[in-house]
Amino acid sequence: xxxxxxxxxxxxxxLNGAMPxxxxxxxxxxxxxVALLLAYSLLAMFYIxxxxxxxxxxxxRRGPIRVGPWGSLQIFADVFKILTKxxxxxxxxxxxxxxxxxxxxxxxxxxxxxxxxxxxxxxxxDFNIGVFFIIAVSSIGVLGxxxxxxxxxxxxxxxxxxxxxxxMISYELSVGISVLTMVCLAGTMSITGIVEAQAxxxxxxxxxxxxxxAFIIYIVAANAENNRGPxxxxxxxxxxxxxxxxEYSGIHYGLFYLAEYLNLFVVSGIAALLFLGxxxxxxxxxxxxxxxxxxxxxxxxxxxxxxxFMTFVFMWIRWSFPRVRIDQMLALEWRYLxxxxxxxxxxxxxxxxxGWHF
Amino acid sequence: xxxxxFGIQSxxxxxxxxxxxxxxxxxxxxxxxLVGPRGYTKKKGEPYECGIPTRGDSMAQFHVGYYLxxxxxxxxxxxxxxxxxxxxxxxxxxxxxxLAVGTFLVILVLGLAYAxxxxxxxxx
Numbered sequence: 249x250x251x252x253x254x255x256x257x258x259x260x261x262x263l264n265g266a267m268p269x270x271x272x273x274x275x276x277x278x279x280x281x282v283a284l285l286l287a288y289s290l291l292a293m294f295y296i297x298x299x300x301x302x303x304x305x306x307x308x309r310r311g312p313i314r315v316g317p318w319g320s321l322q323i324f325a326d327v328f329k330i331l332t333k334x335x336x337x338x339x340x341x342x343x344x345x346x347x348x349x350x351x352x353x354x355x356x357x358x359x360x361x362x363x364x365x366x367x368x369x370x371x372x373x374d375f376n377i378g379v380f381f382i383i384a385v386s387s388i389g390v391l392g393x394x395x396x397x398x399x400x401x402x403x404x405x406x407x408x409x410x411x412x413x414x415x416m417i418s419y420e421l422s423v424g425i426s427v428l429t430m431v432c433l434a435g436t437m438s439i440t441g442i443v444e445a446q447a448x449x450x451x452x453x454x455x456x457x458x459x460x461x462a463f464i465i466y467i468v469a470a471n472a473e474n475n476r477g478p479x480x481x482x483x484x485x486x487x488x489x490x491x492x493x494x495e496y497s498g499i500h501y502g503l504f505y506l507a508e509y510l511n512l513f514v515v516s517g518i519a520a521l522l523f524l525g526x527x528x529x530x531x532x533x534x535x536x537x538x539x540x541x542x543x544x545x546x547x548x549x550x551x552x553x554x555x556x557f558m559t560f561v562f563m564w565i566r567w568s569f570p571r572v573r574i575d576q577m578l579a580l581e582w583r584y585l586x587x588x589x590x591x592x593x594x595x596x597x598x599x600x601x602x603g604w605h606f
Numbered sequence: 607x608x609x610x611x612f613g614i615q616s617x618x619x620x621x622x623x624x625x626x627x628x629x630x631x632x633x634x635x636x637x638x639x640l641v642g643p644r645g646y647t648k649k650k651g652e653p654y655e656c657g658i659p660t661r662g663d664s665m666a667q668f669h670v671g672y673y674l675x676x677x678x679x680x681x682x683x684x685x686x687x688x689x690x691x692x693x694x695x696x697x698x699x700x701x702x703x704x705l706a707v708g709t710f711l712v713i714l715v716l717g718l719a720y721a722x723x724x725x726x727x728x729x730x
Contacts, residue, residue: 253611260613273612273614276612277622280611280622280623281622281623281629284622284623284626285626288626331634331641331642332638332641332642334644335635335642336650336651337651338652339651339652350631351627351628351631355627358626358630359620359623362620370611372610372619373610375608375616375620380690398665402660403660410669413672417679417683421682424683424686428686428690432696435694435695435696435697436694498642499635499637500638503631503634574729575728575729578675579729582727583722586682594708597696597707598704600696601696601699601700601704
């Protein structure tokens with residue numbers, strides 16, 4: 249399997265040979281930033297189209313078909329349209345907080361995005377407390393949403409932001425507990441470590457029943473944390489027009505939209521990382537020929553394939569279930585998911601301590 | 607040392623990612639400001655509330671129910687933070703640590719049960 253660190257090491261040596269090391273480091277940071285920016289915006293555009301295609305398919309419609317082949321150029325038209333719109337700031341808004349909010353939301357999503365393992369040796373930020381860092385940074389997004397709702401000085405945005413805040417902090421617990429369960433199984437918090445621990449079998453298959461329960465809890469909680477699917481109360485169109493970003497216009501609104509779709513990719517990527525083996529190919533012990541063939545598929549394809557599959561699951565849920573009420577949503581988290589998650593954690597700890605996992 | 611891609615420190619790269627986000631937002635806003643139309647009318651600055659004039663200030667006091675959930679969240683979030691170090695090495699710590707963590711969890715769940723019984727989890 250191709251190791252991308254060969255490329256980065258070669259580039260690192262070439263740059264360090266040609267210029268002083270501080271300049272080389274700066275240049276490398278710039279390369280990383282450009283790569284992140286490109287990947288971020290291209291993926292967001294792809295995801296918006298992906299959602300529209302899946303949505304059309306599930307609802308027996310044709311979806312976007314007019315602009316370009318299968319409507320694939322529609323998104324460029326949308327981006328240009330939204331970029332050329334006027335940015336309106338209202339009276340009586342808190343101007344500073346109003347402009348700060350999109351920054352916080354986008355920063356949270358780019359920083360979590362940078363932690364994902366794209367392939368062998370293809371990971372930007374690799375802390376030894378990787379998943380913990382992801383959970384910590386992703387909660388900055390809640391702050392941005394609350395600020396957006398509060399500073400807009402409109403009742404719809406305020407209600408939307410409050411609902412969103414309550415929902416996101418509640419479901420963050422379940423996400424945290426299911427991540428904790430998987431850390432228990434992996435024995436490490438580093439993302440590279442978690443991926444390497446799955447070389448002989450993905451955690452979903454290795455971890456007995458508790459891993460499967462944690463996977464289901466993670467899917468439900470991640471859906472809610474992204475304000476998607478049956479849990480899209482913060483932007484319930486019939487009640488709140490658009491929720492916390494009602495008063496944002498043009499690209500200001502576009503940035504919230506961008507971060508929302510990238511967060512969808514991030515949660516799918518984390519699901520792929522924790523349960524489906526990150527960039528590890530599918531290996532079945534004993535089937536050596538099959539394993540060798542699987543090793544030929546590049547790790548980038550494996551990771552993106554798993555992430556896109558998980559995204560498909562999230563979209564499937566979103567377009568199949570009706571919206572829940574806020575009391576039902578909070579009851580689901582606090583009375584069912586959270587106690588279930590805690591019991592599941594203890595079961596996983598017992599399984600791991602006694603070595604009963606595969 | 608905790609290094610990542612190119613052998614640069616992870617902290618530097620995390621800061622780079624944050625700066626990238628700032629560049630993205632500023633870039634998008636500047637482009638929109640340059641190419642977008644700009645005009646001022648009195649109606650444009652009003653908040654969108656179904657076309658009816660807004661009554662009162664919108665930055666108002668809010669439902670206390672959200673506050674209760676925030677407090678509960680704080681309790682369990684701190685608990686999760688405490689559990690992470692144990693979870694990382696629970697394989698080697700064995701049954702004794704499991705018992706200690708189990709006791710810790712039971713105490714916390716008693717707190718949740720108390721809140722449940724008091725009706726803090728019921729949306730009013």
